[in-house]
Amino acid sequence: MAVLKVTPSKDTPKRDIAASFGSHRLGLSDALVWALAIFAYFFLGAYHQLGTQVIIMIILALSLDLAIGYSGIESLGHAVFFGIGAYAAALFALNVLSEPLTGLVVGGLAAGAFGFVTGLLVLRVRGLTQVILTIAIGAVVLQVATTWKSVTGGDDGLAGYQVAPILGRYSFDLYGHTAYLYSLCVLAFVFALARILVNSPFGYVLRGIRDNDQRMRMLGVPVAARLLLIYSISAAIAGVAGAISAQVTGLVATDSLSFLLSGNVLIMLLIGGMGRLTGAFIGGIIFVIFSDRAAAIDPFNWLFMLGGLLILAVRFTPQGVGPWIDRMGGYLLDRRRKP
Amino acid sequence: MNDTVLEIVGLHKSFGALAVTRNINFRLEIGARHALIGPNGAGKTTLVNLITGALAPSSGSIRLEGRDITRYSPQRRVSLGLARTFQINSLFPSMTVVENIALAVVANMHIDAKLWGALNRRKQVLIELERLLDVFNLSGSACQLISNLAYGQRRLVELALALALKPKVLILDEPAAGLPKEDSGKLSELLRRLPADLAVIVIEHDMQIVFGFADRITVLAEGSVLTQGTPSEIRADAKVREVYLGQARND
Amino acid sequence: MNSYWTTGISLLIDGLSFGMILFLISSGLTITLGVMRLLNIAHCGFAMIGGYTALSLVNHFGLGLLAALPIAVAITAILGAILERTVYRWIYETSALGQILMTIGLTFIMIASINAGYGSLTHTLPTPEFLAGAWHFEEISISAYRSFLSIVSLTIAGLIWYVIEQTDFGARLRASVDNPRMARCVGINVRRVFAQTFVAGCALAAIAGVLGTQMLPLQPYYATNYMVMVLIVVAVGGFGSLKGSLIAALGYSIFDTYFRYLFPAAGAFGIYILLALILSIRPFGLYGRA
Numbered sequence: 113m114a115v116l117k118v119t120p121s122k123d124t125p126k127r128d129i130a131a132s133f134g135s136h137r138l139g140l141s142d143a144l145v146w147a148l149a150i151f152a153y154f155f156l157g158a159y160h161q162l163g164t165q166v167i168i169m170i171i172l173a174l175s176l177d178l179a180i181g182y183s184g185i186e187s188l189g190h191a192v193f194f195g196i197g198a199y200a201a202a203l204f205a206l207n208v209l210s211e212p213l214t215g216l217v218v219g220g221l222a223a224g225a226f227g228f229v230t231g232l233l234v235l236r237v238r239g240l241t242q243v244i245l246t247i248a249i250g251a252v253v254l255q256v257a258t259t260w261k262s263v264t265g266g267d268d269g270l271a272g273y274q275v276a277p278i279l280g281r282y283s284f285d286l287y288g289h290t291a292y293l294y295s296l297c298v299l300a301f302v303f304a305l306a307r308i309l310v311n312s313p314f315g316y317v318l319r320g321i322r323d324n325d326q327r328m329r330m331l332g333v334p335v336a337a338r339l340l341l342i343y344s345i346s347a348a349i350a351g352v353a354g355a356i357s358a359q360v361t362g363l364v365a366t367d368s369l370s371f372l373l374s375g376n377v378l379i380m381l382l383i384g385g386m387g388r389l390t391g392a393f394i395g396g397i398i399f400v401i402f403s404d405r406a407a408a409i410d411p412f413n414w415l416f417m418l419g420g421l422l423i424l425a426v427r428f429t430p431q432g433v434g435p436w437i438d439r440m441g442g443y444l445l446d447r448r449r450k451p
Numbered sequence: 452m453n454d455t456v457l458e459i460v461g462l463h464k465s466f467g468a469l470a471v472t473r474n475i476n477f478r479l480e481i482g483a484r485h486a487l488i489g490p491n492g493a494g495k496t497t498l499v500n501l502i503t504g505a506l507a508p509s510s511g512s513i514r515l516e517g518r519d520i521t522r523y524s525p526q527r528r529v530s531l532g533l534a535r536t537f538q539i540n541s542l543f544p545s546m547t548v549v550e551n552i553a554l555a556v557v558a559n560m561h562i563d564a565k566l567w568g569a570l571n572r573r574k575q576v577l578i579e580l581e582r583l584l585d586v587f588n589l590s591g592s593a594c595q596l597i598s599n600l601a602y603g604q605r606r607l608v609e610l611a612l613a614l615a616l617k618p619k620v621l622i623l624d625e626p627a628a629g630l631p632k633e634d635s636g637k638l639s640e641l642l643r644r645l646p647a648d649l650a651v652i653v654i655e656h657d658m659q660i661v662f663g664f665a666d667r668i669t670v671l672a673e674g675s676v677l678t679q680g681t682p683s684e685i686r687a688d689a690k691v692r693e694v695y696l697g698q699a700r701n702d
Numbered sequence: 703m704n705s706y707w708t709t710g711i712s713l714l715i716d717g718l719s720f721g722m723i724l725f726l727i728s729s730g731l732t733i734t735l736g737v738m739r740l741l742n743i744a745h746c747g748f749a750m751i752g753g754y755t756a757l758s759l760v761n762h763f764g765l766g767l768l769a770a771l772p773i774a775v776a777i778t779a780i781l782g783a784i785l786e787r788t789v790y791r792w793i794y795e796t797s798a799l800g801q802i803l804m805t806i807g808l809t810f811i812m813i814a815s816i817n818a819g820y821g822s823l824t825h826t827l828p829t830p831e832f833l834a835g836a837w838h839f840e841e842i843s844i845s846a847y848r849s850f851l852s853i854v855s856l857t858i859a860g861l862i863w864y865v866i867e868q869t870d871f872g873a874r875l876r877a878s879v880d881n882p883r884m885a886r887c888v889g890i891n892v893r894r895v896f897a898q899t900f901v902a903g904c905a906l907a908a909i910a911g912v913l914g915t916q917m918l919p920l921q922p923y924y925a926t927n928y929m930v931m932v933l934i935v936v937a938v939g940g941f942g943s944l945k946g947s948l949i950a951a952l953g954y955s956i957f958d959t960y961f962r963y964l965f966p967a968a969g970a971f972g973i974y975i976l977l978a979l980i981l982s983i984r985p986f987g988l989y990g991r992a
Contacts, residue, residue: 128593129549129571129577129580129581129584129593130571130572130577131571132547132549132593132594133547133549133550133553133570133571134546134547134550135569135570135571180799186798186799188802233978233981233982233985236985237985237986239739239798240735240739240741240798240941241937241941241985241986241990243741243798243799243802244741244933244934244936244937245937245981245985247930247933248930248933248934248937248977248978248981249978250930251930251931251934251974252974252975252977252978255971255974256971256974259967259968259971308566308567308569309566309567311569311570311571312565312566312567312568312569312570313557313562313563313564313565313568313570313573313576314563314564314565314566315570316550316553316554316557316570317554317557317558317563319543319545319546319550320543320546320554323543323544323545323546324541324542324543324544326541327537327541327542327543328554329525329526329529330503330525330526330529330535330537330541331529331554331555331558331612331616332526332527332529332530332558332559332616333526333558333563334526335526337564338563338564341564371926371929371930372926375806378799378802378803379803379806382803412813412814412817412818412922413814413818414814415810415811415813415814415817416810416811416814416815416818418807418810419806419807419808419809419810419811419812419813419814420807420811421807422803422804422806422807422810423789423792423804423807423808426796426800426803426804426807427792427796427804430796430797430800
């Protein structure tokens, strides 16, 4: 009779086990997306700034996806990290060094550190209480930024800082060409990082926590520490997005900390689909471009439409349009297996 | 004695004036097959919760391999080698069978904080997964989502998760509950094949499984140990007949 | 009496009246959270709708504030009842995150509609003439309107207390907040109790919206701008606890009023630090349960 504890065989395991993981695989689709983004550079014409805006929002949505989609941390205050990253990068450029890459790191670290500290509070609770806590923290920071005029410029915003050429070579131009490519490079880096993260053992542990945190604890995993880690990472990525925004626009306003921004990112993720990385891309592109176009025509009608769309979207496509596009496009996007 | 893995001394738990666990002592040796039985309300679940750390005892101590774990968190006890299965399905519903088991393997290998190196490219993980899938005959449904799995198969995954932790002590909480009759034979077979050096505590109502599996039985009644002994001693014990078997017959 | 006392008392009245306005808005929200576990981001929108309806009644029909109040409240309550039967049926059925997004959507629609109808300017409702100015007691001068507001809202709070503690409906509501499943088992129609409470909550918010325009002036983004404050009150008070909301609202506004007076440069900073402290000690609020 076979005993369960057989000595592990020296053979390499069958490949089909590796293939039965729902990991995020790079495929032709990703190549297409990136090709398109670089291609767009030559055809965007006057819209490079909008393109940059899209990319920044994709990075922010990616960071939120790591928290909500992959780890089940329900945050409606992600703008805080974006704003802190933006202010940190701007203040750094103003007072210390105008070198942009260091500025990105500073923005990311500042936001990550704030994520770590607030995570100690936010991650103690779950569900609605968690949502409200994230909203409340957002309100506190917004209030501080509005009040502390000597540092943040208050409602007037923070401006007047210079950003040196990237790598001492590529300076930011008036048309936003450099800014577009710069943010695209950062997005590529962040996306690669996020992919590695979600496919790693840690990434699977996060999904396990999202599904059933009690059971994860009973597998001997220190759940609180793991959640704190991903929350800090997610905050740092949001901070990097904010830092780029500060560098390419030359202005940080208190808007960057607002509840509205937190809500909008969540909407992007909802449109694109959560827990699938690509959702951030789809949602970011659709949301930013539509809202820019519609807002140019009539900001308040756009708000009305957005409200209506939001209700209908949650009602009828709770998974977002991501899976939908998957099904339609097939090879156009990843063939990631989705429950 | 050196062979003792788990030792429980004078364990006591009361909620206010209500004592639900009273002065429980027992020890488990390497490779023990211990059954915990007793009528409903005898305090089996409370005892399991005390051992796993879901509840803190009012007094008494629990030792795992000589180390006093009475005050340890449930999670720490697991990483020291005290695993359990759950009565109600408690898996990761949006993940596949192989991913579920992989989580336990990851926890056991202490790579749960590795931020890079894709999980499905880690050779040791894959080898271990292949072994567990073979043992539990789950290879065919490796890609299935837990939520699409039949009840009996979920119990297998539950067992696979527990064994992936390579525990020293395994607590099986009613492994046969809700299992169709034809599957409980398979379960007995599976239980017989558990690693020989693993100490197992099983809580079960199905007496066929209990008497077929255990080499020692503890009978609980009203929170305290009524008697302990080998299956044949328990079978012959008049008190047990009265308190437990008699009642079961009347049900 | 010295001037410290004078200022102290007039600040207290300011804080009290503002706190009671906050409480009136929070009361509906906290019940919604307690019974249905629904975070209704659109709740402040009902206060806004009440305020704007009164604005129309005052401007177009020449009604006084106090005459417009019951009509505006009734109209808001009817709107609340209609929405509860339609859009909110969908909202109840989705996940927690979906609910939040849907109610944000509803809030957007409210904001856009108000803007289309009234423009983006800020409005306040006129104070009735007999309540204009201030009352003077020796050296203390107290705003008549603020005092009136405090008295009216304290009366309403008393009424809420009476309904909840002394009536049949209140008993059913309390049972539903405590344990919705158990309430259902003993034959309480929790859905219906909730619908009625929801409408009452809208009406209370509308009262606050109409009476509180001095402190919370009307503007299209009313619905989102003040929501955060109300959410904080509810979180600090604990979901489903009216008592908690009352204490949190009063504590919030009175502390905030004094702090801003003593340290004008620090603004609302003090209150947020205090709230962060309270929530880190009691994440589920003063009267909340896990």
